[in-house]
Amino acid sequence: MLIRPFGINEFWIIVMAAQWTIALSAIAFAGGGVGGLLIALARVSDAKWPRLLATGFIRVFQGTPLLMQLFLVFFGMNIMGFAINPWIAAAVALTLHASAFLGEIWRGCIEAIPPGQREAATALGLRYVNRMRYIILPQASRIAIAPTVGFLVQLIKGTSLAAIIGFTELTRQGQIINNATFSPFMVFGTVAAVYFILCWPLSLLARRMEVKFSRSTTR
Structure with a gap:
């Protein structure tokens, strides 16, 4: 097996894979x-049955690991005879996962x-x-931001x-490059750096929004 060095081409392949991470995150969000x-x-409905259904949905998706949800959607659909590719499976599983968590977050904000x-x-x-x-x-909505x-x-x-x-997003692309270069420190260091660049500005935004809201409510 030919092992190639980790170079600029491998670096850019990993960076470009971030577009699929961003696309999957955007669809799921x-x-x-x-x-x-x-x-x-x-x-928060006045009717009882919508509250029960929503509570059950939240408990299922908050009470099980996201990894298991991905497995169930991908392998479960294929076992039942519905061919589904990793892209669709990941989007469906993450959408259901996000629905449960955002629903509970926004329920708290409404109450x-x-x-x-x-x-x-x-x-x-x-x-x-x-x-x-x-x-x-x-x-x-102001509280929820x-x-x-x-x-x-x-x-x-x-x-x-x-x-x-098997969905080739940022982490999967890092695994593929690592298998070809055997440079785990460089490969996964790059992957971690890309995740940091994607997430850090959003973390700062969330913190600033929280501080801004807390100040406005104390006035």
Whole structure:
């Protein structure tokens, strides 16, 4: 087996693989945002059955490892006769994972709004949908910015597990290059540096948003 040295070409192959990490994170975050909003609204619904369904969904996806969820979607669909490639499987599993966590984060933000706001809206005759649309969600969205950005950082790092099912994102590309060069320090050092470059600005943004919100609420 020919072992080649780790050079500039290998470096750029790893860096370019970050586009797939970014794409997978964006799809999972967008899909998780839609699912998370529906779950959050169901969790604070006046009806009992949406609350029960949303609670069950959250418990399943928060109570099981993301790696197992990837396995179940990828191998489970193939076993049942539905051919699914690693890209689709990773996107579906991460979207469901993000939906559960964002739903619970946003549920907490909605319930952080003082009960008086909800009671006043009800007294004005606003139904559930209008209460949420005009009164609750605009206020909750300000609280949700910092934890949502913080979760996005975790989601980006979580995409590395998609390498297990064969999706060639940043971590998987690092594994391929390492197998060809046998330079684990250089290869995975580069991979770690790319993850840091992707996540660090978002971590700073989340911290600043949290500080900004805490200051605004104390005034």
